[in-house]
Amino acid sequence: MSQQSVGEPVTGLVLAGGGARGAYEMGIVLGIVEALGLKESDKTPFPILCGTSIGSINASWIAAFSEKGCLDAKELTHQWTDLDLEHYVRIEPGSLMLSALARGDKGPASLLNSAPFEEFAARTPWSKVQKNFKDGVLDALVFTALELETGRTVWFSQLSEGRDFPDWRDQRRTVIPTRLSEEHVLASSAIPLVLPARKIDGRYYSDGGARFKTPLAAAIRAGAERLVVISLRNPDLDVSRQEARAKSGVAPQPLTVLSQLLGALSYDSTRYDMERLQGINQLVDTLERTLDAEQLERVQETLRQERGASWKQIPVLKFEPTFDFHEYALEKARERISSLGWRQRWFLQLMEMTGQGTALSFLFFDKAFTEELVDMGRADALARKDEICEFFRSPLS
Numbered sequence: 001m002s003q004q005s006v007g008e009p010v011t012g013l014v015l016a017g018g019g020a021r022g023a024y025e026m027g028i029v030l031g032i033v034e035a036l037g038l039k040e041s042d043k044t045p046f047p048i049l050c051g052t053s054i055g056s057i058n059a060s061w062i063a064a065f066s067e068k069g070c071l072d073a074k075e076l077t078h079q080w081t082d083l084d085l086e087h088y089v090r091i092e093p094g095s096l097m098l099s100a101l102a103r104g105d106k107g108p109a110s111l112l113n114s115a116p117f118e119e120f121a122a123r124t125p126w127s128k129v130q131k132n133f134k135d136g137v138l139d140a141l142v143f144t145a146l147e148l149e150t151g152r153t154v155w156f157s158q159l160s161e162g163r164d165f166p167d168w169r170d171q172r173r174t175v176i177p178t179r180l181s182e183e184h185v186l187a188s189s190a191i192p193l194v195l196p197a198r199k200i201d202g203r204y205y206s207d208g209g210a211r212f213k214t215p216l217a218a219a220i221r222a223g224a225e226r227l228v229v230i231s232l233r234n235p236d237l238d239v240s241r242q243e244a245r246a247k248s249g250v251a252p253q254p255l256t257v258l259s260q261l262l263g264a265l266s267y268d269s270t271r272y273d274m275e276r277l278q279g280i281n282q283l284v285d286t287l288e289r290t291l292d293a294e295q296l297e298r299v300q301e302t303l304r305q306e307r308g309a310s311w312k313q314i315p316v317l318k319f320e321p322t323f324d325f326h327e328y329a330l331e332k333a334r335e336r337i338s339s340l341g342w343r344q345r346w347f348l349q350l351m352e353m354t355g356q357g358t359a360l361s362f363l364f365f366d367k368a369f370t371e372e373l374v375d376m377g378r379a380d381a382l383a384r385k386d387e388i389c390e391f392f393r394s395p396l397s
Contacts, residue, residue: 009225009226009315009395010047010048010139010223010224010225010226011045011046011047011048011224011225011226011227011228011392012046012047012048012049012050012140012219012220012222012223012224012226012227012228013029013045013046013048013049013050013059013062013219013227013228013230014050014051014055014216014219014227014228014229014230015049015050015051015052015054015055015056015058015059015230016052016053016055016229016230016231016232016233017051017052017053017054017055017056017189017207017208017232018053018054018055018232018233018325018361018362019053019054019191019361019362019363019364019365020054020083020361020362020363020364020365020366020369020370020373021054021232021321021325021361021362021373022054022055022057022058022080022232023080023369023370023371023373023374023377024232024321024325024373024374024376024377025054025055025058025230025232025377026058026061026076026077026079026080026374026377027373027374027375027376027377027378027379027380027381028230028319028377028378028380028381029058029062029071029076029230029377029381030071030073030076030077030374030377030378030381031377031378031379031380031381031382032045032228032381032388033045033069033070033071033073034073034378034381034382035381035382035384035385035388035389036388036389036392038069038070038071039069039070040068040069040070040072041068041069042068042069042070043069043137044066044067044068044069044071044137044138045069045071045392046062046066046228047066047137047138047139047140048138048139048140048141048142048219048222048223048224049062049063049066049138049140049141049142050140050141050142050143050144050218050219050222051142051143051144051188052143052144052188052207052208053144053188053189053191053207053208054189054232055230056143056144056184056185056188056189056208057120057121057124057185057189059141059142059143060121060124060126060129060141060143060180060182060185061076061079061123061124062076063124063129063132063138063141064124064125064126064128064129064132065128066132066137066138067128067131067132067135067137077374079123080367080370080371080373080374081367081370081371081374082367083365083366083367083370084365084366084367085336085340085344085348085364085365085366085368086340086341086343086344087116087365088116088117088120088363088365088366089343089344089347089363089365090113090115090116090343114195114196116365117186117189117195118182118186120365121182121185121186121189122182124182124185126180126181126182129141129180130179133158133160136160138160139159139160139163139222139223140157140158140159140160140163140165140219140222140223141157141158141180142155142156142157142158142165142218142219142222143155143156143157143180143184143185143187143188143208144188144208144218145184145187145188145205145206145207145208146205146206146207146208147203147204147205148197148203148204148205148206149203149204151172152171152172152173152174153172153173153174153208154173154174154175154176154205154208155173155174155175155176155218156176156178156180156184156187156188157175157176157177157178157180157218157222158177158178158179158180159177159222163222163223164223165177165221165222165223166221175218175221183198183200184200186198187200187205187206188205188207188208189207190205190206190207191206191207191362194362194363216229216316220312220314224314225312225314226314226315226316226317226391227314227315227316227317228316228317228318228319228391229316229317229318229319230318230319230320231318231319231320231321232320232321232325233320233321233325234320234321234322234323234324285313287299315391315394317387317388317391319380319381319384321376321377321380322376322380323376324357325357325358325361326357326358326361327357328357328361329351329357329358329360329361329364329369330351330352330355330357330360332364332368332369332372333348333351333352333360333364334352335368336348336366336368336369337349337352348360
């Protein structure tokens with residue numbers, strides 16, 4: 001078990017997918033650490049970490065530095081502020097075309113050269129992750145992926161000794177306990193058509209965001225008693241732009257289709273999940289106030305038999321961006337174009353000319369974009385400092 005104090009609620013951090021937008025996610029985490037005034041000698045604020053796609057990469061980095069309460073903010077920031085678009089965006093349309101004719105066991109090809117992203121995921125010092133599990137710093141680390149042959153959602157999970165992760169009775173999703181590695185991160189973050197699916201134990205896996213964008217339920221089943229959830233999309237900021245596109249009557253072009261695909265992956269279900277969780281919290285509160293201990297236990301036992309787990313109240317602190325990634329990516333592209341090589345310059349010009357800010361915000365792995373996203377995420381978190389401190393200070397009811 002983790003080093004949490006007796007009676008202290010176990011906090012789970014849930015990180016959504018969103019490609020290069022993940023820099024904003026890390027900024028939020030750093031802002032939370034700063035708002036709480038955590039020092040190196042303090043305990044980690046997040047003994048349970050759950051991620052999807054780029055959220056899995058961020059979760060693995062945080063897990064590696066969780067022996068420090070401050071999460072080694074300087075090192076985590078560095079992961080997102082030394083990126084170069086010319087290194088990461090290597091378009092290989094021929095590979096994608098040939099994949100349609102390919103046979104054998106090579107697996108799906110992709111639009112981008114995957115080597116740079118494999119290097120990106122490989123930055124995680126996995127020996128430190130394993131040491132943090134051994135030392136009781138971490139309770140759980142969970143990555144969401146989609147099993148391509150069956151279409152079911154899989155949670156690759158590593159748990160501390162003595163911690164349980166009840167599986168679902170729903171055949172569309174399952175838990176696979178394992179010793180996590182960069183292969184599981186890459187499986188969780190393999191965006192369809194953009195990066196190749198990954199083969200693990202004879203099965204192919206792709207981006208977990210294709211179905212479960214923010215794995216709230218996984219974090220709860222892994223033992224989280226309260227949640228910090230970071231979304232990489234604010235639906236309210238997208239409505240007017242989407243409506244304008246729909247009213248234009250222009251037939252979708254291939255790049256628009258790609259942009260919508262990536263947008264769908266960034267569309268997380270946290271608003272629905274939060275509403276559902278709030279309803280469950282209210283129901284549990286009512287049951288606890290109206291039933292005696294024996295009656296309540298019978299209800300919970302029925303839930304365990306039907307769902308594999310009982311219900312409990314879960315406080316949630318949620319963050320989502322205060323700006324539109326679509327517009328911001330296009331703005332930064334205009335500033336960056338002149339300093340790039342012709343391939344990347346062509347790519348940014350194409351994105352800018354066709355207004356594909358959503359796709360661009362996924363693929364803009366460049367410090368001109370990500371460095372500022374880290375700063376913006378940190379600022380958004382610090383703007384809610386009092387709320388953050390109250391959330392972590394409040395005991396469970």
